[in-house]
Structure formats: structure tokens, C-alpha cells
Amino acid sequence: MFGLGTKKNIEEKPPSAVPISAMPAEFYGGANPVVTFKTVAKEVSSGGLTAGEKKALDRATAPGSGQPFHPANLFTSRRFIVIAGVVLLALFVGGASWYYLRQANLPTPAPAAPPVVPVAPVVEEQPIVATTTVETTAPPLAEETPTTTPAVASGLMEFPSLILGSAPDSDRDGLSGPEEELFKTDPQNSDTDGDVYFDGSEVYHLYNPVGKEPQKLIDSGLVKEFVNPVFNYRLYYPSSWAVGNVDENYRDMLFSALTGENIEVKVSGIEPGQTMADWFNVFAPTENINTLANYASVFKETGLRRPDGLVFYFTRPNQIITAAYHPAVGENIANYRSVIAMMAQSFRYPGNGFALPPPSPAVVFDVASTPATSTQPTL
Numbered sequence: 001m002f003g004l005g006t007k008k009n010i011e012e013k014p015p016s017a018v019p020i021s022a023m024p025a026e027f028y029g030g031a032n033p034v035v036t037f038k039t040v041a042k043e044v045s046s047g048g049l050t051a052g053e054k055k056a057l058d059r060a061t062a063p064g065s066g067q068p069f070h071p072a073n074l075f076t077s078r079r080f081i082v083i084a085g086v087v088l089l090a091l092f093v094g095g096a097s098w099y100y101l102r103q104a105n106l107p108t109p110a111p112a113a114p115p116v117v118p119v120a121p122v123v124e125e126q127p128i129v130a131t132t133t134v135e136t137t138a139p140p141l142a143e144e145t146p147t148t149t150p151a152v153a154s155g156l157m158e159f160p161s162l163i164l165g166s167a168p169d170s171d172r173d174g175l176s177g178p179e180e181e182l183f184k185t186d187p188q189n190s191d192t193d194g195d196v197y198f199d200g201s202e203v204y205h206l207y208n209p210v211g212k213e214p215q216k217l218i219d220s221g222l223v224k225e226f227v228n229p230v231f232n233y234r235l236y237y238p239s240s241w242a243v244g245n246v247d248e249n250y251r252d253m254l255f256s257a258l259t260g261e262n263i264e265v266k267v268s269g270i271e272p273g274q275t276m277a278d279w280f281n282v283f284a285p286t287e288n289i290n291t292l293a294n295y296a297s298v299f300k301e302t303g304l305r306r307p308d309g310l311v312f313y314f315t316r317p318n319q320i321i322t323a324a325y326h327p328a329v330g331e332n333i334a335n336y337r338s339v340i341a342m343m344a345q346s347f348r349y350p351g352n353g354f355a356l357p358p359p360s361p362a363v364v365f366d367v368a369s370t371p372a373t374s375t376q377p378t379l
Contacts, residue, residue: 157266159286160310160325160334167335174200175209178259178335182238183222185209203342206236206298206356216356223342228253231267233314233321236346238339255343260328263340268320279320287311298356299348309337312344323347 049057063072074080167176173190180187185199192199192210199209208220217223223236226243230250237243237255246252256262268283280289287306295305295312303314310325325340327333348354 156283156285157264157268157322157324158326159284160308160327161332162308163332164308164310164325164327164334165332166337167333169200171199173198175203175338176335178257179203179338182240182336182339183209200338203338204345205358206342206346214358217342218346225346226253226255231319231321232350234346234348234350235265235323235343237263237343257336259335261331261334261336262326263323263336263343264326265321265323265343268322270315270318270320283320284322295344297347298345299352299354301348301352303347305344309341310334312340312347314347316349321347 063070067073167178169176170187171190173185175183175185175187177187180199183199183203185192190198193208193212195212195214197207197209202209203217206217208215208217208222211220218225218236222239224239225234225236227234228250238257240258242256244254244256246254252264252266254262254264268279270279277289280287289304291307292304292313293307294302296302297314301314303312305312312323314321314323323340323344325334325336327335
């Protein structure tokens, strides 16, 4: 009664479904048993993705996903490869077509015709002797003079007519119209560079007529210096003129303009015992030695000059070098009187060490009437 001493109803629980094993006897009494473990295979599930879902996942995680112009997308696109190939082919075809059309339209340069120059006839003459010699007091240069004298031409030379006319000189500076073009001066201005020296005077004294400061003609590019490789004389000639070797031994040289006019420089022999008068009778029978004036070049090389300034003679102990002007065939005008005067002014032999003097002041200049020097000894 009153609940004392009575047993309560206790709900009995069912036994566990997990089997309980008793501790193996090896663990009792401080034993150290060997424990082994079982290997159990573990399977991982893919999460149950379908093939379509897996393909979409791969596409979303691939490089360049969502970027249409990413290289990984461009170079794997068949459309891009085809379009790029067509564009490159069009550029190549267009470039090749432009190049060949441009080459086809380029002008073809016409070959330059060599100047036609007359060749002086050569006539064999008997050996002649001479006594005239010319000495120079100029200090020698380093250039050596040949120890032997090469053979010289013995033929007759053609000389210009004494009645040749002169080309017009509109500004009276000593240069004809063709010479103004040759030396790039102003045909309407007698002093092109405004340095108080007339153009013709500057050319005659071997100075540049278009240079503001005193400049040597040889440094202007308007002329070149010719050095005879056999006889060693030097002289200036216009840069645009052609140089021809008539006899292949450099005895007879022609300096020719495009108009057909030329200046001939020829080496002739003179032997001991032969006078100048005898030499003229043999080699220049049409020339009058009595009308020639003594002459000296800018470099003090002495010789003779014809009054019209179209023929010059320079002498050495065993040879005479003659410079003569030849007009164009069928013409009676000398267009380049100042050119032959410039060439004679620049003439010099090896060992000549004279320096170029300053130009003369501006005066009305006429090459044909320029007096030759009278201070040099007569040949």
C-alpha cells in the first residue's frame, strides 16, 4: 500500500542488434598482441550526373569559357580558320599583283650612246732634233717622274680655224651660254655668287663661280682632274665631259662635250738639235709660230698661246704637249672658249708644287682677248 515495498513495472528493452564480442584473451594480463586491420574497398559515387549535365559542366569549366574571342576558341573554330585563310590569300595575291604592276610600269633607261669624236690622222715622220729646254723652280712634290720617256706621237694634228665665231655671252662675264649651263651659273648675272669676282674670271683662275666663299674649282664638283698614266701631266676638265684615249697609249686624248665639240691634248716628240720652227714646220705646218705669245699656267708651267686662245703648247726637254679646240662637225662657233682656257690654266707636270693664287678682282672678262704673260722666256 501507499506504494511502499511494491515493485515498479520496468519496460524491458530489446537486445541490441550489434553483436558484442568479448575482449580477446590476448589483451589481458598486460599482453602486447599484434593488431591487424582489414582492407575495405570504398566506392565514391559520381553524384548521379547525367551525360548531358557532365558535358555542360566540362564546357563551363574549359579554358576561354564564355569568351568567343579567346585564342582557345578562335583556333578551334572551323569558321575562323576558313575566314583567316581567305584573308591571307587575298593579301598575298593583292601584294604580288601590286609589285608586278609597279615593275611593269617602271621606265626602262635608254643606253647612253658613246660620243663620236674625230681621230687625227697619223703620219710617220723622220726623226728630228731640238735644243730647247724649259726648267721649273717649283719645289718638288712626292710624286716621282718616270726615269724613261715613253714613245710619243709623230702624226699631224688638226688645228681650229682662226675665224671661228664665239657663242653669245649675255652678261659679259666671260662665259658663253653653254658654259653658264656647264658651270651652273646665272646667264643674266655676271657675278652669280655675289663675291665681287666675275664668273668667267673665277673659272679662268680655277675658282668656283657659284661658291659664296673662295672655293677651289676642283673642290666644287664641276670639274675633275685628269692625270695621264703614261706621260704624267695633269689638267682639269668638265665633270660632264667624256674622256677618250685615241691611240690606246695615252699620247692622244680627247675631252668631249655632248654637243660633239672636243679638246684634244696630244704629246709629240722633239729631239735634240730640232728647233721650235723646225717642229712647227713638221707637226703644225698650218700654224704661224711668229703670232704665238708666251704663256704661263696658274701653276707656272710655261708655253705658247695662239692669239684666239684656242691652241696652247707646253714643252718638256724631249716632247711638246699641244691642246687644241675642235668645234662640232659643220659648225663655225666655239661654244667652250673658257673651258680650254681653264684646262690650260690647270696644266702642270709632276713635281709642280706651286699653290693656287687668289682670284683676280671683278672686271669685264673676255677669254679670247685675255693677254698672255710676257714675263716668261720664249721657247
